[in-house]
Amino acid sequence: xxxxxxxxxxxxxxxxxxxxxxxxGQVQYKLDNMLAEKTDAKxxxxxxxxxxxxxxxxxxxxQLHGLYLLESDTLTVQMLETYVLELVEDSLxxxxxxLKHKQIEVELDAEDISWYVDPHLIANVLQIILLNxxxxxxxxxxxxxxxxxxxxxxxxxxxxxxxxxSVLDSFQSLVAGExxxxxxxxxxxxxxxxxxxxxxKNNELKxxxxxxxxxDTGGGRIDLLIP
Amino acid sequence: MDRALFQNKAAQNSSVYSGLQALVxxxxxxxxxxxxxxxxxxxxxHVDQTSSGKGIIxxxxxxxxxxxxxxxxxxxxxxxxxxxxxxxxxxxLKPTNIFIIVSAETSRDVVMGIMESQPDEYLSKPFTQAxxxxxxxxxFHQSQALSKMKGLLSKKQYVELIPECVNHIxxxxxxxxxxxxxxxxxxxxxxxFSMLENLCQTxxxxxxxxxxxxxxxxxxxxxxxxxxxxxxxxxxxxxxPQTISAYDLLAECLxxxxxxxxxxxxxxxAIKISPRIHKRQKHMANVSMxxxxxxxxxxxxxxxxxxxxxxxxxxxxxxIQLIDIVSESADSVESSVDRKRLLSEASQALTVIxxxxxxxxxxxxxxxxxxxxxLASQGQQREAEKALESAKQIASELVDGLPQDLVVxxxxxxxxxxxxxxxEIMLASLVDDQTISxxxxxxxxxxxxxxxxxxxxxxxxxxxxEGLSCYSKKDYVVAIKEFKTALEYSPRHPGLNLNLVQTCLxxxxxxxxxxxxxxxxxxxxxxxxxxxPSHKQYKRLIALKEYLxxxxxxxx
Numbered sequence: 001x002x003x004x005x006x007x008x009x010x011x012x013x014x015x016x017x018x019x020x021x022x023x024x025g026q027v028q029y030k031l032d033n034m035l036a037e038k039t040d041a042k043x044x045x046x047x048x049x050x051x052x053x054x055x056x057x058x059x060x061x062x063q064l065h066g067l068y069l070l071e072s073d074t075l076t077v078q079m080l081e082t083y084v085l086e087l088v089e090d091s092l093x094x095x096x097x098x099l100k101h102k103q104i105e106v107e108l109d110a111e112d113i114s115w116y117v118d119p120h121l122i123a124n125v126l127q128i129i130l131l132n133x134x135x136x137x138x139x140x141x142x143x144x145x146x147x148x149x150x151x152x153x154x155x156x157x158x159x160x161x162x163x164x165x166s167v168l169d170s171f172q173s174l175v176a177g178e179x180x181x182x183x184x185x186x187x188x189x190x191x192x193x194x195x196x197x198x199x200x201k202n203n204e205l206k207x208x209x210x211x212x213x214x215x216d217t218g219g220g221r222i223d224l225l226i227p
Numbered sequence: 228m229d230r231a232l233f234q235n236k237a238a239q240n241s242s243v244y245s246g247l248q249a250l251v252x253x254x255x256x257x258x259x260x261x262x263x264x265x266x267x268x269x270x271x272x273h274v275d276q277t278s279s280g281k282g283i284i285x286x287x288x289x290x291x292x293x294x295x296x297x298x299x300x301x302x303x304x305x306x307x308x309x310x311x312x313x314x315x316x317x318x319x320l321k322p323t324n325i326f327i328i329v330s331a332e333t334s335r336d337v338v339m340g341i342m343e344s345q346p347d348e349y350l351s352k353p354f355t356q357a358x359x360x361x362x363x364x365x366x367f368h369q370s371q372a373l374s375k376m377k378g379l380l381s382k383k384q385y386v387e388l389i390p391e392c393v394n395h396i397x398x399x400x401x402x403x404x405x406x407x408x409x410x411x412x413x414x415x416x417x418x419x420f421s422m423l424e425n426l427c428q429t430x431x432x433x434x435x436x437x438x439x440x441x442x443x444x445x446x447x448x449x450x451x452x453x454x455x456x457x458x459x460x461x462x463x464x465x466x467x468p469q470t471i472s473a474y475d476l477l478a479e480c481l482x483x484x485x486x487x488x489x490x491x492x493x494x495x496x497a498i499k500i501s502p503r504i505h506k507r508q509k510h511m512a513n514v515s516m517x518x519x520x521x522x523x524x525x526x527x528x529x530x531x532x533x534x535x536x537x538x539x540x541x542x543x544x545x546x547i548q549l550i551d552i553v554s555e556s557a558d559s560v561e562s563s564v565d566r567k568r569l570l571s572e573a574s575q576a577l578t579v580i581x582x583x584x585x586x587x588x589x590x591x592x593x594x595x596x597x598x599x600x601x602l603a604s605q606g607q608q609r610e611a612e613k614a615l616e617s618a619k620q621i622a623s624e625l626v627d628g629l630p631q632d633l634v635v636x637x638x639x640x641x642x643x644x645x646x647x648x649x650x651e652i653m654l655a656s657l658v659d660d661q662t663i664s665x666x667x668x669x670x671x672x673x674x675x676x677x678x679x680x681x682x683x684x685x686x687x688x689x690x691x692x693e694g695l696s697c698y699s700k701k702d703y704v705v706a707i708k709e710f711k712t713a714l715e716y717s718p719r720h721p722g723l724n725l726n727l728v729q730t731c732l733x734x735x736x737x738x739x740x741x742x743x744x745x746x747x748x749x750x751x752x753x754x755x756x757x758x759x760p761s762h763k764q765y766k767r768l769i770a771l772k773e774y775l776x777x778x779x780x781x782x783x
Contacts (some may be wrong), residue, residue: 014332017333018332021351023260024353025258025353026257027355028323032355058353074334074335075335076339076469080404093358096357097355116434118548133755202435202467203434
């Protein structure tokens with residue numbers, strides 16, 4: 001592909017993502033209104049499914065475009081002291097109706113500390129991690145925000161069945177930078193999270209993500225460390 | 228679960244929000260309607276809407292809004308970033324007003340442009356009512372907590388601002404990060420360098436921070452230590468490669484240290500990250516022109532003009548610079564179609580100046596000068612003289628006479644139109660004038676030294692460098708050849724002419740007196756009649772003249 005073509009492709013992607021985001025905004029708004037009006041349990045459940053799929057799509061677009069920007073070295077990264085709890089609460093507020101209709105309880109154990117992060121990128125990552133937990137949880141998600149020697153640790157733990165070893169292995173190869181046999185949306189979302197974590201550096205330390213099964217709940221657990 | 232988190236904020240805040248006035252601006256009606264309904268759902272009763280930048284400015288003139296939610300894309304000619312800048316310039320925004328840019332944009336140039344214009348919040352689409360409610364609530368808390376400080380900041384009352392910030396930090400207030408960043412600027416403005424250094428170093432002892440490193444670099448630059456500033460900025464950019472204002476400052480410091488090539492390359496990096504900033508493109512146009520890179524200058528100058536249109540940044544300088552750069556670079560454009568397009572762009576710029584600044588006689592004068600230079604560069608000598616005549620006519624009618632800062636521009640135009648003698652008299656008088664600024668003096672002196680195109684200057688500079696390298700290897704014959712070729716590009720350059728003289732003298736030290744070498748020397752010195760005692764090469768010139776007189780009996 002010539003340079004000229006690549007440039008115009010970049011513009012096409014940018015414009016298309018913008019259009020999709022505008023449209024999704026409208027769909028989201030209509031769905032929120034309908035969910036607020038309806039009382040019939042079956043209708044509510046169906047609308048809530050539709051909303052879940054819509055949020056998933058939004059996430060896929062974010063990560064797809066984010067990875068494209070990363071690869072073309074045009075991702076915006078702007079660090080700012082941010083109260084990360086506010087970002088977490090924003091993410092939860094965005095998923096509010098979904099959590100309500102899926103009857104998922106969220107337990108928040110967080111220190112309200114300011115940390116040096118790119119708030120837009122970390123918001124995207126939180127959205128991905130939370131949505132993933134919503135997908136796999138039984139009925140409860142715990143979110144822990146704590147400071148340790150290496151930095152700020154954000155852990156999201158669900159009480160589902162946990163990840164099979166093959167998924168954990170695949171995640172391991174992914175963060176190790178090895179090529180993956182089965183590229184899935186789940187893989188790409190984790191890849192995006194890992195890359196965003198890596199962009200956060202401090203005193204020679206780099207951020208990272210880690211996937212495991214939580215010994216207490218038996219469900220999946222993802223940790224994001226920001227130095 | 229933290230129930231409060233998920234409660235609809237509308238109920239608890241409706242009393243706070245009900246008296247507020249909000250404005251929603253978006254090019255799409257469905258978007259405007261949904262955001263408006265969200266705001267109304269939060270209890271804000273008065274929500275106006277508009278689709279264009281002009282609509283926002285008109286609305287803000289007639290009504291005071293507490294909250295403005297503005298999409299980056301608007302109908303008409305202005306975008307959200309330009310509207311925000313204009314509202315600030317027109318003082319239509321109070322420090323406590325909340326201006327939120329809403330956007331579905333993801334391309335870095337747009338996002339960076341928005342961030343550099345510093346709205347109170349940048350909210351990316353899509354968002355839900357719950358998220359909007361939370362953001363607004365946070366903005367209100369912040370705006371209340373910082374209202375006094377923001378007021379002082381907007382009035383540049385740094386002395387009063389400093390204790391307020393310090394106090395907030397000492398009380399471990401929630402907005403301490405904001406206060407620390409603000410303190411850096413306040414310390415800088417008030418010259419409290421040790422306080423600044425102390426604050427930044429304390430923060431840096433805990434972690435790497437872009438603003439603390441930038442603060443230290445700004446301090447070094449202000450203390451006139453460009454080398455220290457450069458080192459600090461290079462470190463900063465290794466750690467945080469997207470700290471955009473660091474690039475601008477680094478380019479400035481490099482420029483000050485005479486490292487123009489590096490300054491241009493740094494600005495080029497900055498433009499890759501955030502191109503939609505008028506000041507940056509203008510800086511790039513200036514630096515690349517000084518570097519003798521008219522192609523890069525042209526591109527940046529075109530962007531400068533484009534970014535100026537419909538914004539507060541539009542000014543005649545940008546158009547005139549574009550015309551001058553086209554005058555210089557059109558010849559080097561290979562394709563005749565491209566050349567034609569370029570020339571018509573310059574003609575168009577001339578028309579725009581006449582229209583946009585029709586009431587300003589100084590601009591009219593400058594436009595005629597620019598036109599004359601442009602025509603002269605295209606070999607249309609008669610028309611160039613005509614344009615110059617019309618400029619002279621306007622100048623004679625200027626009530627306060629010709630402004631001093633336009634004399635250089637005038638002199639250059641005279642020279643271009645073939646009136647060399649008059650131009651020289653005019654510019655030489657500037658060089659010796661004690662009442663004018665050093666910068667203007669330097670401009671006049673530089674032009675007298677090298678009244679040639681920037682590409683010719685660049686070529687001469689390159690050849691001079693090669694000549695000097697031969698000289699240092701004692702290869703005087705080749706050095707003389709290089710200097711003479713360089714002088715074909717820039718015949719009046721003092722350093723170059725003196726280099727030639729000095730090399731000829733060196734050669735005669737070994738080969739003995741040669742009449743054609745002496746002729747080279749006297750011709751070179753004759754080309755330097757414009758060098759006066761205030762010139763930095765004057766001493767060297769006199770020393771070489773004395774040497775020639777003493778050893779070879781040359782009379783001057």
